Amino acid sequence: EVQLVESGGGRVQPGGSLRLSCAASGFIFSSHWMYWVRQGPGKGLMWVARINSDGATTTYADSVKGRFTISRDDGKNTLHLHMSDLRADDTAVYFCARPRCASKSCGLQYWGQGTLATVSS
Amino acid sequence: SYVLTQPPSVSEAPGQTAKITCVGDGIGGKVVHWYRQRPGQAPVLVIYDDKDRPSGIPERFSGSNSGNTATLTISRVEAGDEADYYCQIWDGSSDLTVFGGGTKLTVL
Numbered sequence: 001e002v003q004l005v006e007s008g009g010g011r012v013q014p015g016g017s018l019r020l021s022c023a024a025s026g027f028i029f030s031s032h033w034m035y036w037v038r039q040g041p042g043k044g045l046m047w048v049a050r051i052n053s054d055g056a057t058t059t060y061a062d063s064v065k066g067r068f069t070i071s072r073d074d075g076k077n078t079l080h081l082h083m084s085d086l087r088a089d090d091t092a093v094y095f096c097a098r099p100r101c102a103s104k105s106c107g108l109q110y111w112g113q114g115t116l117a118t119v120s121s
Numbered sequence: 122s123y124v125l126t127q128p129p130s131v132s133e134a135p136g137q138t139a140k141i142t143c144v145g146d147g148i149g150g151k152v153v154h155w156y157r158q159r160p161g162q163a164p165v166l167v168i169y170d171d172k173d174r175p176s177g178i179p180e181r182f183s184g185s186n187s188g189n190t191a192t193l194t195i196s197r198v199e200a201g202d203e204a205d206y207y208c209q210i211w212d213g214s215s216d217l218t219v220f221g222g223g224t225k226l227t228v229l
Contacts, residue, residue, distance in 0.1 A: 035218070037164075044223040045156070045164065045207050059216055062122065095163060100175070104218070105211040107154030107169035114163060 002026040002110045004096050009115030016086050018117055022079040022096030030054075030074040033099055035108060036081050038092035048094070049081065053102065064090075086119045093117075123212040125221035132227040133198045141224045143191040143208030153191040155184060156207045158223075164207065168193060195226070203228045 008020040022034070036048040049060045049070040058070050069082040079096050093114040100109035126144040133139040143153065153171050156164040166175050168184035171191065181196045195202055208221040 037220075044205075045158075045209075045220045047209075047218040047220060050218065059218075061217065100166070100169060104216070105152045105213075107166050107209070108156075108164070109166045109169070109175060111163040111165075 002098065004098065004110055004112035006094065006096055006112045006115035009094065009117045011118045011120060012086055013121050014087060014119055016119070017082070017084040018086065020081040020083070020094050020096075020115055020117065022081075022112055024077045024079065024096075024098070027098070029072075029077040032102065033104065033106075034070075034072060034079045035097045035099070036070060036079075037095045037097055037108070037111075038090075039095070039114075040089070040092040043092075046092075050104070051079070083117070086117075088119050091117065091119045122215055122217060123210070123219050125208055125210065125219055127206075127208060127221040127224045129222070130225045130227065132229055133195075134229045135198055135200065137198055139195045139198050139202070139226055141193045141195075141206050141208075141226065143193070143221050144189055145191075145210070146189060148189055148191050148210065149187045151186075151210045151212070153184065153186050154209045155182075155193045156209065157202075157204045158207065159204045167206075198226075198228055200228050202226060 003025045005023045035050045051070045067085045095114045097108040098110040099106035155168040158164040171186040172184040
């Protein structure tokens, strides 16, 4: 059974940093693209970043580019999102997700339950 | 950047058919996926590749995509279908993943 479990959320002051993690199990982690998607309070889903299977290619939404870094540790089956220079509008539940197949155009079939990051003074 | 537009809300009586649209420039040439999200839960993929259903999703859920509009159709709507629904594509021109703004389906 595919499982994705996020951790690392919490409260941080504006301008601060936070590192989110997503522990994966039940599949060959190193074979799959992985994604971060967030949802602000009362808001819709917003794609944040994705990383390809070997970690060589990363892509970011314009609103987080230069501030967020997605990475993966295939030895620990873990996906990370390092967030820096955080703003109030980065406050959201952050989900990690895995597509159903090995392509950027594939739908996201597996999702974690999310971790809440709150940016507030 | 590419924009997907969904109606904020759709209402339908039990047993009827609900249609949720997702409008985007030339979306018919792109691959569309649909998600259902119940309050406090993670999204669930209900339609992928315009019209295919993952295992475990009822046949009542179907999808289509042509021209500038993709549509999620839910037949014989039930109370348990009440949720937020999101469309999503990968835009090859910008290499960005895009979600629509979401539609709240209310079962009357």
